[in-house]
Amino acid sequence: MTTPKTDPANGLKARVTGTTRRGALSTLAGGVAAASLPMWARYTHAQTAEPIKIGFQVHRTGIGAAYGRWYDRTTQAAVKLINDGGGINGRMVEIVAEDDGTDPKRGAEVVEKFANQHGCDIGFGTLFSHVVIGSAPRAGELKLPYFVVSEGTHVSSGMLNRYTLQPGITDVRSQVIAMAPFITETLGKKVTMIFPDYGFGYDHRDNLAPAIEAQGGEVIAKIAIPPSETSFTKYFPRIPRDTEVLYHVMVGPAVLTFVKELGEFFGGRGPALFGFIDSLEAVTINSPGLEFLENTYFWEGMCRHQQSDESPHETAYRAAVGVDGRGAALNDGRDVSTYAHMFGCWETLHVIKAGMEAAGYRGPKDRAALIEAVEAMTDMPESLAHPQGDKVFNGKTHQVFGHQNISRVEGGKLVRVHRTSIEDSVYPDAVDYTTRPF
Amino acid sequence: MRVIGLSGVFLALTTTVLWAHASEQGFVLLLPTDIYIVAGGLTVLITVALLAVLPDRLTDALFRPARLTAVRPRSWHRHIMSLAVAIVLGWLVWRGVVGPRDPGVNPLPLSVWVVFWIGLVSLQGLLGDVWRWLNPWTGVGALLHRVTGSRAPLRYPRRLGYWPAVLGFLGFSGFLLADPAPSDPGRLALIIGLYWYAMLAGLALFGPAWMARAEAITVLMRAYRHVALVGRMRGRLAIGVPGWQILSGPATGTGLAVFCLLMLGSGSFDGVNETFLWLDLLGINPLEFPGRSAVILPNLLGLLAANAALIAVFSGALALGERLAGGTTRLPALFCLYAPTILPIALAYHVAHYLTSFLVDGQYVLRALARALNLAEVHVTAGFLNSPGPVKVIWLAQAGTVVAGHVIAILLAHALAMRSGHGRGRAVLGQAPLAAFMVGYTVFGLWLLATPRGA
Numbered sequence: 001m002t003t004p005k006t007d008p009a010n011g012l013k014a015r016v017t018g019t020t021r022r023g024a025l026s027t028l029a030g031g032v033a034a035a036s037l038p039m040w041a042r043y044t045h046a047q048t049a050e051p052i053k054i055g056f057q058v059h060r061t062g063i064g065a066a067y068g069r070w071y072d073r074t075t076q077a078a079v080k081l082i083n084d085g086g087g088i089n090g091r092m093v094e095i096v097a098e099d100d101g102t103d104p105k106r107g108a109e110v111v112e113k114f115a116n117q118h119g120c121d122i123g124f125g126t127l128f129s130h131v132v133i134g135s136a137p138r139a140g141e142l143k144l145p146y147f148v149v150s151e152g153t154h155v156s157s158g159m160l161n162r163y164t165l166q167p168g169i170t171d172v173r174s175q176v177i178a179m180a181p182f183i184t185e186t187l188g189k190k191v192t193m194i195f196p197d198y199g200f201g202y203d204h205r206d207n208l209a210p211a212i213e214a215q216g217g218e219v220i221a222k223i224a225i226p227p228s229e230t231s232f233t234k235y236f237p238r239i240p241r242d243t244e245v246l247y248h249v250m251v252g253p254a255v256l257t258f259v260k261e262l263g264e265f266f267g268g269r270g271p272a273l274f275g276f277i278d279s280l281e282a283v284t285i286n287s288p289g290l291e292f293l294e295n296t297y298f299w300e301g302m303c304r305h306q307q308s309d310e311s312p313h314e315t316a317y318r319a320a321v322g323v324d325g326r327g328a329a330l331n332d333g334r335d336v337s338t339y340a341h342m343f344g345c346w347e348t349l350h351v352i353k354a355g356m357e358a359a360g361y362r363g364p365k366d367r368a369a370l371i372e373a374v375e376a377m378t379d380m381p382e383s384l385a386h387p388q389g390d391k392v393f394n395g396k397t398h399q400v401f402g403h404q405n406i407s408r409v410e411g412g413k414l415v416r417v418h419r420t421s422i423e424d425s426v427y428p429d430a431v432d433y434t435t436r437p438f
Numbered sequence: 439m440r441v442i443g444l445s446g447v448f449l450a451l452t453t454t455v456l457w458a459h460a461s462e463q464g465f466v467l468l469l470p471t472d473i474y475i476v477a478g479g480l481t482v483l484i485t486v487a488l489l490a491v492l493p494d495r496l497t498d499a500l501f502r503p504a505r506l507t508a509v510r511p512r513s514w515h516r517h518i519m520s521l522a523v524a525i526v527l528g529w530l531v532w533r534g535v536v537g538p539r540d541p542g543v544n545p546l547p548l549s550v551w552v553v554f555w556i557g558l559v560s561l562q563g564l565l566g567d568v569w570r571w572l573n574p575w576t577g578v579g580a581l582l583h584r585v586t587g588s589r590a591p592l593r594y595p596r597r598l599g600y601w602p603a604v605l606g607f608l609g610f611s612g613f614l615l616a617d618p619a620p621s622d623p624g625r626l627a628l629i630i631g632l633y634w635y636a637m638l639a640g641l642a643l644f645g646p647a648w649m650a651r652a653e654a655i656t657v658l659m660r661a662y663r664h665v666a667l668v669g670r671m672r673g674r675l676a677i678g679v680p681g682w683q684i685l686s687g688p689a690t691g692t693g694l695a696v697f698c699l700l701m702l703g704s705g706s707f708d709g710v711n712e713t714f715l716w717l718d719l720l721g722i723n724p725l726e727f728p729g730r731s732a733v734i735l736p737n738l739l740g741l742l743a744a745n746a747a748l749i750a751v752f753s754g755a756l757a758l759g760e761r762l763a764g765g766t767t768r769l770p771a772l773f774c775l776y777a778p779t780i781l782p783i784a785l786a787y788h789v790a791h792y793l794t795s796f797l798v799d800g801q802y803v804l805r806a807l808a809r810a811l812n813l814a815e816v817h818v819t820a821g822f823l824n825s826p827g828p829v830k831v832i833w834l835a836q837a838g839t840v841v842a843g844h845v846i847a848i849l850l851a852h853a854l855a856m857r858s859g860h861g862r863g864r865a866v867l868g869q870a871p872l873a874a875f876m877v878g879y880t881v882f883g884l885w886l887l888a889t890p891r892g893a
Contacts, residue, residue: 097540103729227725228714252725253463253890334821
C-alpha cells in the first residue's frame with residue numbers, strides 16, 4: 001500500500017511505503033517527545049542540532065577538473081537554496097568537499113574519509129564513471145549512502161550496490177536509445193556511426209544500432225577511430241555515399257579538429273550530422289573555426305541556450321547557478337558552463353532533501369531508511385527542484401529516467417527541435433537492488 | 439562507457455597536477471603549430487650561425503651587467519623576514535591539517551603549488567634572489583643561534599657535496615609527478631611539516647652549509663638566482679641580460695652540475711608524462727586515463743629515465759664537441775662548465791609549462807585572499823581558454839619563452855667557449871654538437887606544448 005506525498009518545497013512526489021511511513025512516524029514521535037521535554041532540555045537540543053554533512057566528491061584536479069568547477073558551483077547554489085529555505089528537517093546542510101583527483105583509488109579513499117573522518121551523513125558527486133565504479137564498493141562496505149551524478153549505466157546494470165543511487169541524472173544507455181526515434185523519423189533511416197575505438201564508443205555502437213533497427217532504420221557503416229588519432233580526413237571516404245545521418249561521438253582534445261575536418265570534407269552538402277554535446281560542452285559554440293557546426297544536431301541533457309518556452313523553474317535555476325541565456329557565467333561570457341550535465345548535481349541534492357524528509361532522517365542510523373525513502377520515489381514533477389523537467393525514478397535499479405533534448409545549431413545558437421518522451425528512454429530492468437540486504 | 443570520455447575536449451588539458459583547465463588543447467590542435475615549431479627551431483639555428491660570424495667579444499659584451507646602487511645588506515632584516523615566513527608556513531601547515539579539505543579553498547596547497555612552486559620559483563629566476571628573504575629556515579636558525587649562543591656542533595661533510603640536495607630534488611619531483619594526491623591538504627601538511635623540521639635540524643647541526651648544499655629548495659633557488667635579471671656584483675646591485683650571473687658566478691661542482699640538469703630533465707618529463715605518446719607507450723588509452731594512482735611506478739621510472747637520458751645526451755654532445763675541436767679538457771670539467779648554461783632552458787620550461795595553470799589557479803589564490811579579507815567574491819574562470827584568440831596568444835607566449843630560453847643558453851655556451859682562448863673557429867666547432875642538441879631540444883619543447891595530452 002502506498003500513500004502519495006507531495007512536498008510543496010521541492011515539488012517532489014514520493015510514495016511513502018510502510019518503511020518510510022515508519023520513518024515518518026518515528027519523526028512524529030520524536031517531535032512529540034521533544035515537546036514534552038523540559039524547556040532547558042529542548043534548548044540544549046536546539047543548540048546541539050548539527051548540520052547535515054554531505055561529503056562532496058569533486059573532480060578538483062585531474063582530467064575532470066573543468067567539469068568539477070561547474071559541478072561545484074551548481075552544488076553550492078543548490079545548497080544555498082536549500083539552506084535559505086530552512087535546510088533539511090530543520091538542519092542546515094554543510095558541504096564537505098574532497099578532491100578525488102578524478103582517480104578511482106583516490107575516490108575510494110575520499111569515501112572512506114567522508115564516513116570515518118569527517119562524520120558525513122552521505123556521499124555525493126563525481127562524474128567520471130571509473131571513479132564511481134572505484135568508489136561505490138567502499139561506500140557499500142561502509143554503509144554510506146552514495147548519490148552519484150555520473151550518467152554511467154553501471155548503476156542500473158546491477159554492478160554496484162544498494163547504497164549507490166543515481167536519482168538526479170539519466171544514464172547514457174537511456175540517452176542513446178531515446179535518440180533513435182527522432183533520428184529515423186526526421187533525419188533519415190540510413191545511419192553511419194563514427195566513434196572512438198574503445199569501450200565508450202562501443203556503448204554507443206551497441207545501444208544505438210538495435211534502437212535504430214527497431215525504428216525501421218539501419219546502421220549501414222560503423223567506423224571506429226583509434227583513440228590516439230588526431231587527423232580524421234582519411235577516414236571520411238569510408239562513409240557510404242547513401243548515408244543520410246552521420247552519428248558521431250568523438251571525444252578528446254582532437255574533437256574540434258574532427259568537427260572542422262568533417263565540415264571541410266562535406267562542405268555543407270553531406271548527410272545530417274548528429275552528435276552529443278559532451279564533446280563541445282563548455283566550448284563557445286559560435287567560436288571562429290566552428291562554423292561547420294551550423295545546422296548540425298546535438299543531444300543536450302539540458303538546453304544550454306535559453307529557449308523561447310523556457311520554464312520559470314529553469315530561469316530561476318539559471319539565475320541561482322549564475323549563468324546567462326547562453327549558458328555562460330554571468331560575469332564572463334566566455335566561461336561557458338557544463339550546462340547539459342550539471343543540473344544533475346542540483347536535482348540530486350533536492351532528491352536527497354526529499355528523501356531525508358520522507359525518512360525523518362536524523363543521523364547515520366537512519367541511512368537505511370533514507371535509501372528506502374529514495375527507492376520508494378517514483379514521479380518527480382518539473383519544479384524548481386527538477387528544473388530540467390519531470391522524471392521517473394526506478395527504485396529497483398536506482399536510476400532515474402527523464403526527457404532528452406535534441407538541438408540544432410541555428411545562427412550560432414542551439415535551438416531545441418525535439419524533446420523525447422520519458423518512455424523513449426526506458427529499457428528493461430537488469431537488477432532489483434531493493435532485494436539486497438543493507 | 440561514455441562517461442569516461444565525457445569531458446570531450448577537456449580530457450587532455452592538464453599541464454599541472456593541480457587544476458586542469460578547459461578546452462584550450464582542442465584549440466591548440468587547430469593552430470598551425472608545425473609551422474611555429476619549425477620557426478622556433480630555425481631561430482635557435484640562426485643564432486648559432488650568427489655566432490660563427492659575429493665579432494668575438496659580442497657575447498661577453500651582451501652579458502656585461504650595468505651596475506646600480508651599492509647595497510649593504512643587514513642580515514637581521516632578512517632574518518626577521520624569514521621568521522615571519524616561518525610563522526606563516528606554520529599557520530599554513532596548521533590550516534592544511536584542520537582547514538577546508540578542498541585544495542581549491544585550503545590555503546596550504548594554494549600557497550605551496552601556486553604561490554611558491556609556480557610564482558616564487560619563476561620570480562626568483564626572472565627577477566632576482568627573493569629566496570634570500572623568504573627562506574623559512576634561516577631566520578629560525580639565526581634565532582636558535584642567538585638564544586643558545588652556540589654554533590653548529592658538526593661540520594658539514596665536504597664529500598657529501600650537493601648530493602643530498604640532488605636526492606631531495608628527485609624526491610620532490612617524484613612527489614609532484616607521481617603522488618596520487620599531491621594537493622591533498624592533510625597529506626601536504628604532513629610532508630611540508632616534516633621536511634621543514636628535518637631541514638631545520640640539519641641547519642642546527644651543520645650550520646648554513648646545510649642550507650646551501652643539502653636543502654633541495656634552497657639549492658634550486660640559488661641556481662635559478664643566476665638566471666635572473668638583477669643580481670649583486672662586487673657589493674653593488676647590477677642588472678643585465680638573463681644569464682649574466684652564470685658567466686660571472688663561481689665554478690660549479692659535479693653535484694650542482696647534475697642538479698642543474700635534473701632541473702631541466704624533471705621539468706621536461708613533467709610535460710612528457712601527459713602526452714598521448716607516453717600513454718601509448720604505457721599501453722593506456724589516452725582518452726581513458728585511469729588516474730594517477732595507476733601510473734605511479736611508470737612515472738617514477740620515467741622521471742629517472744628522462745633525467746639519465748638528458749645527462750647522457752648532454753655529456754655526449756660535450757665530449758663529441760671537444761673531440762671535434764681537438765681539445766683535451768676532460769668530460770667532468772666540461773660538464774661542470776656548461777651545465778649552468780642549461781638553467782635558462784629549465785626556467786623557460788617552468789614558466790611555459792605552468793603559464794596556463796597559473797592563469798587559472800592564480801584566481802583560486804585571489805579568491806582565497808578575497809574571502810579572507812571579506813572582499814567581493816572572485817569568480818574563477820577558465821573562459822579565456824575556451825576561445826581561440828586567447829589560446830593562440832597564450833601558446834605563442836609559451837613558445838616564445840621556450841625559444842628565448844634556448845637562445846640565451848646558446849649565447850652563454852658560446853661565451854664560455856670563447857673564454858677558453860682557443861679562438862672562434864675552435865669554439866664554434868666544439869659547440870656544434872651542443873648547438874645541435876639545443877636546436878633539437880627547442881623542437882622537442884615546442885612539440886611538448888603542441889602535442890595532445892591525455893593525463
